[in-house]
Amino acid sequence: MELQASYPEGVLSNLLSWIVFLPMIGMAIILCLPKDAMETVKKVSLVFTGIPLVLATYLYFGIFDKSTSALQLVERFDWISLGAGENPIQYFIGVDGISLPLVWLTTLLLFIGVPASYSIKNASKAYYALLLLLEVGILGVFVSLDYFLFYVFWEIMLLPMYFLIGIWGGPRREYAAIKFFLYTLAGSVLMLVAVVALRIDSGTFSIPDLISLAQAGELTGASLPYGGELLGMKFTTWVFWFLFISFAIKVPVFPFHTWLPDAHVQAPTPISVILAGILLKLGGYGMLRACFPIVPDAFNEFAYALAVLGVISIVYGAFVALGQSDFKRMVAYSSVSHMGYVLLGMAALTEWGMNGAALQMFNHGTSSAALFLIVGVIYDRAHHRDLNGFGGMSQQMPVYWGLTTIGFFAALGLPGMAGFISEAMTLVGAYSSANPDFRVLVVISVLGIVITAAFLLWAMQRVFLGTLNEKYASFPDIDKREIFCQAPLLFLCIVLGIFPFYLLDWMEPSIANLVEILTIASNG
Amino acid sequence: MGLGAYIAVSAVLFAIGVVCIVARRNMIYVLMGIEMILNAANINFVAFNRFNGDAMDGRMFAIFVIILAAAEAAVALGIVLNVYHLFESIKPGDADLMRD
Amino acid sequence: MDFLQFNPEVDFKLLLAVPLIPLVGYVVQIFFGRFLPRKGDWLLTAGMFATMCITVLMAAKAISHGFSSSEPFFHLSKDVGMSFSWFYQEGKDAADPLNMTAGLLYDGLGAAMLAVVGIVSFFVHLFSTGYMKGDKRYHIFFANISLFTVAMLGLVLSDNILFLFVFWEIMGLMSYLLIGHFSHDPSTPFFHRWATWASKKAFLTTRVGDCCLLIGMMMFWQNFQTFQFTELWRLTSEEVARNGGEWPQWMTIAGLFIFGGTVGKSAQFPLHIWLPDAMAGPTPVSAMIHAATMVAAGVFLLGRTFPILSPDVLAIVTATGAVTALFAATIGVTAFDLKAVLAWSTISQLGFMVAAIGTGGIGLVAGLFHMVTHAFFKSCLFLSAGSVIHGCHHEQDMRKMGGLRKRMPLTFLAMGISTLAIAGIPMFSGFYSKDKIIQAAFMKTSLEFSGAQAFACFALPVAAALTAFYMFRMMFMTFAGEYRGDVAEGHGHGHDDHHDDHDHHIVHSEDGGIAGGHPGPVPHESPLPMTLSLLVLATLGFLGGKFWLADLDILAHSKPWFMKLVSPEKMYPGIELMNGYGAQVTDAMLKSTYDSAHTWAMIISLFVASAGIFGAWWIYGPRLRTTGQAVVRWTWTIVCLVLAYLFGVPLVGSLIEGADTLVVVAAWIIGLGLLGYVLMRTTKWIVGVFAGLSRPAPENIADGFGELYVAVANKYxxxxxxxxxxxxxxxxxxxxxxxxxxxxxxxxxxxxxxxxxxxxxxxxxxxxxxxxxxxxxxxxxxxxxxxxxxxxxxxxxxxxxxxxxxxxxxxxxxxxxx
CATH class of the missing domain: 1.20.5 (Single alpha-helices involved in coiled-coils or other helix-helix interfaces)
Structure with missing residues (x-):
């Protein structure tokens, strides 16, 4: 991973920082506003999530050079000095083809999250402030290139999430929030241990430097006591599993997934959207950016185990989703299933597999976010989410039904929609992996496709078809605000299914580079 | 008569005084017990002075004690009167406001 | 003729327009359809008309190209260099195997299929303007059926299997929405409930097959790094040739998975279960699914992927097809729902196609040809059934029909022709294709005996006999005899002896039905758009055989039209098929077996067809007990005509072999008339013979079969x-x-x-x-x-x-x- 030779000049030199920290300015403004000026608060939130979206869009299409795998728009200066002779902790950010789409997706979903929050009656200005803080944390993680900074943003993101679930969530919100918080915190502790160990070994927090060191074979734990060996496991193995588990919790990978349904079910709709749309991607992104390339040998050694976990997630998540009666829980488990493809594709270590995984992260971000918005619409009206409690809603809410159909079929990977491209790339890539054992896994994971279709169609039947439940015969159809929230996501689902190169072209150089790094490790 | 006789009287008087202080349930008797102890001491002072040269110090002490005893008796009786006013009793154990 | 020459620049745009016109129509319709006059049906129907015109023009070009050019193949994306770089635009160049390109493959098979889809779809659209009138979601229906067509058109034009898969799945989605059309309309509770789960069942069942197809695709990609059909064909035959003619094991497995896609989409055993329930959708949708789109896609896929299927796979393909053909036919015999009979007949006919393709060589052509002929007559049959159901006010049970011949003469005509076609009566299209299929099975068995082939030789003729039987059973139950439904006013029904004033009755019953003079459910003829569609499709089903294929003589030099489009060497140019007959089979053997198999197939298919029809008449035909000399005479006239036709016409036809198609048709019609006349004169004594015999009631036969009948009636x-x-x-x-x-x-x-x-x-x-x-x-x-x-x-x-x-x-x- 090399840095772009020329750093951006002039106004653009700090563009990335502006994108990351603009929401924080918004947060400061909101906190200064009087308590009852909720309309202003909403407007400010909208503006300060909207500007990063505009900037990120401009960055995506206007500035980013998609012909190179280099990190771009790099900003790097010392942040905390650790004394003479020691590498300081740096403020070191930049984007490449892997992180840029996710940065853009973050700004989009947070922007959508604001109007989606209007239906939360008791949302105070603290809510919007926390939402903006959340955006800072997430964006920070995606652009950080210094592991210390990465960790700081990682924790920053955790806190607002805890409060957003714990205060504005459903009936068991405290339980869910605590579970989410502790689970993630347990993961980040592992990460911290690994990061510190890496620092002691290599003397740097810089992720690109760590990757170069790993490539040069110098990241072996030699400067640690016992050469970093513990309980018969190599230093890199320890680092790999520590980092992997901390990210796997976020993805989430079976068996670390149980915080997800609780958090999703209890979180208010916009928070579920952000949770499913972006927070889960942090795990996958973390693996791609800050786990696999740092310990490529260990990754190659355990790739098959990762793929097995991925396949279990796919099939298991789908089956458990089939057994749910809560609409939101079902969607939450479908996330487990869909994120399994990410792991499978990455573990396969082929260009298609890796590309498919990166693409799947983005596509799942749009489709699952749309699904949660869909659940939110019906929950706002009926105040429950029991799949068996509805029926015949398509007669009462035809437009809503139409949008849901798009969302559902995008989620079940219908060709022509975005999910198909990524799933097909993942599966084909995994099938053609150098390790022939992957083929069995792929065949098993195809079962997940059928089950996914089954539970989504069954849900559709139970909610939308059949006889209209008289209780709900007065429901208004989906309104303009709700359409405004869903339309961009569903639009993306379709457009990226037809023109996947709007993502793949951007991702490809970085992914190819990553695959190269990891493959070299497996050969040498 | 030797010194031993004086000391024996003094000791008896002292013993009576002590019993009077400890055993009687009347503050007046307690005061009287105190007087007896003081007087037992006075007897010793005077007796030792008599058998121990020409110095006047023993007698001087005795006179001093008598004067003190008189002052003390006056104050103590005043207290007893006040106690009686307050508690309508002159039993030593009844004035227990400051106990515990 | 200049305009029939291929002109890649123009043709590319024309072909691109084929799926794009209805696609644009769909987008307009879904957003603005409800605001348009007539809810936008004219827009999509006109669009489909344009599409049909293009497909027919292109087919004409392809045929002319096939006749005139020695270059048999036409791959537009290759020729023009216009293909769509799908996955990457800049990240990878178009030639990179990791980049997916999507181009058009327009060859003979594509030309034939595209024209069929275009024609059938247009008439289904036209039919729907009448049939779906008054539906609550009329505009949505049109939008969906349009996208359904787009998916099929795109599938046919795809030049790689992944792109095909995309349309394949979109078609699955549209079938889900269309079968479930009534699930949003609670006004008919039965359909409402049925459509709800039938649509889900269809999607999930076919998706099982789709996943198989996906796995098969991946296996081929893993080995060949390509999804392009042309590349797959080439690489497979090279690989097999390198292997000394041995097929690697993975290819057999991958081929089986690809066939799994066909099993799902083309409703082969055991994934056929969705198709009978798919009739929960509106009848035009059934016509689309059963004729031009869904089920045809599976067979089309077999045609596209034929060179990559190993002989072992083909044996399984044949076995699956034969089993399906036979068992679906038996179920068809027991069905009482008009559309269910047709649904099971579709499954059975698909079994014929699949089995034929499994036999390879001539069977491949015959199977694909049967797909084309079947598309016409089956769409006509379904639309006719729709017309009958429409006329009977949404009654589908044949036991409540009967005697509709006079009330719905045009429908009767169309349905009768199509029934003759599907039953395999000479001169009707179905005869040619089915005959060739049986012949192909015979050939394959006698040249390279295998269990699967031998079973096909037995199962297919039996299935053909059953086909004739249950189709005529359906005709008799629906159109003959007396009307058995509830009629508010007894208006001109039940008097079959009035056959002389047939015309009068037509007018009369049309008056009664269409003018709305009778509030009760009097069956009536359907409006013009519907009957017009029926008649055109019936004509195509009638002429199909002659028009497309005079004789399927694979070794003859003068090749008929269909062979100009679809034959192994045209479809897979430059590819040496490795799954055909082994080297020990010489041309001479092929020639002699061809002739003997031809003769036997002809005899057997004529025999089974007449046996089936006779059986149906014997059990379900009009009863002579409705006294009256005229009834007896009329009934026997029909039987005579059929018999005369079966045995007399081929004689006349063979006399003028080699003549121009139109002359042959004319001669056959004249011969038919003459023989019919002669036989009618001899009616009296034959009537006497048959009147003396007692014919069993259907119920008694059913009872005779006991548990077996119950099992079959319950679809096993x-x-x-x-x-x-x-x-x-x-x-x-x-x-x-x-x-x-x-x-x-x-x-x-x-x-x-x-x-x-x-x-x-x-x-x-x-x-x-x-x-x-x-x-x-x-x-x-x-x-x-x-x-x-x-x-x-x-x-x-x-x-x-x-x-x-x-x-x-x-x-x-x-x-x-x-």
Whole structure:
């Protein structure tokens, strides 16, 4: 991973920082506003999530050079000095083809999250402030290139999430929030241990430097006591599993997934959207950016185990989703299933597999976010989410039904929609992996496709078809605000299914580079 | 008569005084017990002075004690009167406001 | 003719327009359809008309190209260099195997299929303008059926299997929405409920097949790094040739998976279960699914992927097709629902196609040809059934029909022609294709015997006989006899002896039905758009055989039109097929077997068709007990005509072999008339013979079969078995895993949490009791001493004094004694 030779000049030199920290300015403004000026608060939130979206869009299409795998728009200066002779902790950010789409997706979903929050009656200005803080944390993680900074943003993101679930969530919100918080915190502790160990070994927090060191074979734990060996496991193995588990919790990978349904079910709709749309991607992104390339040998050694976990997630998540009666829980488990493809594709270590995984992260971000918005619409009206409690809603809410159909079929990977491209790339890539054992896994994971279709169609039947439940015969159809929230996501689902190169072209150089790094490790 | 006789009287008087202080349930008797102890001491002072040269110090002490005893008796009786006013009793154990 | 020459620049745009016109129509319709006059049906129908014109023009070009050019193949994306770089535009260049390009492949098979889809779709659209009138979701229906067509058109034009898969799945989605069309309309509770689960069943069942196809695709990609059909063909035959003619094992497995896609989409056993229930959708949708789109796609896929299927796969293909053909035909015999009969007949006919393709060589062509002919007559049959159902006010049970011949003469005509076609009557299209299929099975068996082929040789003729039987059973139950439904006013029904004033009746019943003079459900003829569609499709179904294929003589030099488009060497140019006959089969053997198989197939298919028809007439035909000389005569006339036609016409036809097609048609019609006339003159004594025999009632026959009949009528309980095994198991698995997740996995997490909390408890106890206890202990000790000391502090002066005395005494005693 090399840095772009020329750093951006002039106004653009700090563009990335502006994108990351603009929401924080918004947060400061909101906190200064009087308590009852909720309309202003909403407007400010909208503006300060909207500007990063505009900037990120401009960055995506206007500035980013998609012909190179280099990190771009790099900003790097010392942040905390650790004394003479020691590498300081740096403020070191930049984007490449892997992180840029996710940065853009973050700004989009947070922007959508604001109007989606209007239906939360008791949302105070603290809510919007926390939402903006959340955006800072997430964006920070995606652009950080210094592991210390990465960790700081990682924790920053955790806190607002805890409060957003714990205060504005459903009936068991405290339980869910605590579970989410502790689970993630347990993961980040592992990460911290690994990061510190890496620092002691290599003397740097810089992720690109760590990757170069790993490539040069110098990241072996030699400067640690016992050469970093513990309980018969190599230093890199320890680092790999520590980092992997901390990210796997976020993805989430079976068996670390149980915080997800609780958090999703209890979180208010916009928070579920952000949770499913972006927070889960942090795990996958973390693996791609800050786990696999740092310990490529260990990754190659355990790739098959990762793929097995991925396949279990796919099939298991789908089956458990089939057994749910809560609409939101079902969607939450479908996330487990869909994120399994990410792991499978990455573990396969082929260009298609890796590309498919990166693409799947983005596509799942749009489709699952749309699904949660869909659940939110019906929950706002009926105040429950029991799949068996509805029926015949398509007669009462035809437009809503139409949008849901798009969302559902995008989620079940219908060709022509975005999910198909990524799933097909993942599966084909995994099938053609150098390790022939992957083929069995792929065949098993195809079962997940059928089950996914089954539970989504069954849900559709139970909610939308059949006889209209008289209780709900007065429901208004989906309104303009709700359409405004869903339309961009569903639009993306379709457009990226037809023109996947709007993502793949951007991702490809970085992914190819990553695959190269990891493959070299497996050969040498 | 030797010194031993004086000391024996003094000791008896002292013993009576002590019993009077400890055993009687009347503050007046307690005061009287105190007087007896003081007087037992006075007897010793005077007796030792008599058998121990020409110095006047023993007698001087005795006179001093008598004067003190008189002052003390006056104050103590005043207290007893006040106690009686307050508690309508002159039993030593009844004035227990400051106990515990 | 210049305009029939291929002009790649123009043709590319034309072909691109084929799916794009209805696609644009769809987008307009879905957003603005409800605001347009007539809810936009004219827009899409006109669009489909344009599409049809282009497809027919292109087919004409392809045929002319096939006749005139030695270059048999036409691959537009290659020729023009216009293909769509799909996955990457800049990240990878178009030639990179990791980049997916999507181009058009327009060859003979594509030309034939595209024209069929275009024509059938247009007439289904036209038919729907009448049939769906008054539907609540009229505009949505049109939008969906348009996109359904787009998917099929795109599928046919795709030049690689992944792109085909995209359209394949979109078609699945549209079938889901269309079969479920009534699930949003609670006004007919039965259809409402049925459509709801039938649509889901269709999608999920076909998706099982789709996943198989996906796996098959991946296996080929993993080995060849391409999805392009042309590349796959080439690489496969090269690979097999390199292997000395041996097919690698993975290719067989991959081929089976690809065939799994066909099994799902083309409703082969055991994934056929969705198709009979698919009739829960509106009838035009059934016509689309059964003729031009869904099920044809599976067979089309077999045609596209034929060169990559190993001989072992082909044997399984044949076996599956033969089993399906036979068992679906038996179920068709027992069905009472008009559309169910047609649905099972579709499955059976698909079995014919699949079995034929499995035999390879001539069978491949015959199977694809049957797909084309079947598309016409089956769409006509379904639309006719729709017309009947429309006329009978949405009654589908044949037991409540009967005698509709006079009330719906045009429908009767169209349906009759199509029935003759599907039953395999010479000169009607179905005869040619089915005859060739049986011939192909015979050939394959006698040249390279295998169990699957031998079974096909037995199963296919039996299925053909059953086909003729149940189709005529349907015709008799629907159109002959008396009307058995509830009629509010007895208007001109039940008097079959009035056959002389047939025309009068037409007018009369049309008046009654269409003018709406009768409020009761009097069956009536359908409006013009519907009958027009029926008649055109019936004509195509009638002419199809002659028009497309005079004779399928694979070794002859003068090749008929269909062979100009679809034959192994045209479809897979430059590819040496490795799954045909082995080297030991010489041309001479091929030639002699061809001739003998041809003769036998001809004899057998004529025999089974007539046997089936006769059986149907014998059991279900009009009863002579409705006395009246005219009835007897009329009935026998029909039988005579059929018999005359079956045995007399081929004689005449063979006399003028080699003549121009139109002359042949004309001669056949004249011969038909003459023979019919002669036989009608001899009616009287034959009538006497048959009137003397007693014919069994259908119920008695059914009773005679006992349990077997019950099993067949219940579709061999396959639905129940699937329900009890696959679905029940999946649900159990999901329930178990949900329990597992919530109890074990989450339980573990909570357990860890609890352990941590109890760990916290222990340390809290230690902290409180031991650490803090020590501190408190000092305090408590002090307190205890204080407490004890306090006992002395009574506040009693005398006590104090006594203590003092005692102390003093003690000191004194110590001094004195110590």
């Amino acid at each position: 309980y396959i639905d129940e078995v699937v329900d009890a095994s696959v679905i029940r198991l999946s649900m159990l698995a999901s329930k178990f895993l949900r329990w597992f997740d919530e109890t074990i996995v989450d339980g573990l997490v909570l357990l860890i949490g609890r352990i941590n909390r109890s760990g916290g408890g222990v340390s809290a106890w230690f902290d409180q009791k031991v650490v803090d206890g020590a501190v408190n202990g000092v305090g408590a000790l002090t307190q205890t001493f204080g407490f004890i000391a306090r006992l002395f502090q009574t506040g009693r002066i005398q006590q104090y004094a006594s203590f003092a005395v005692a102390g003093g005494l003690a000191v004194a005693a110590w001094l004195l004694l110590g």
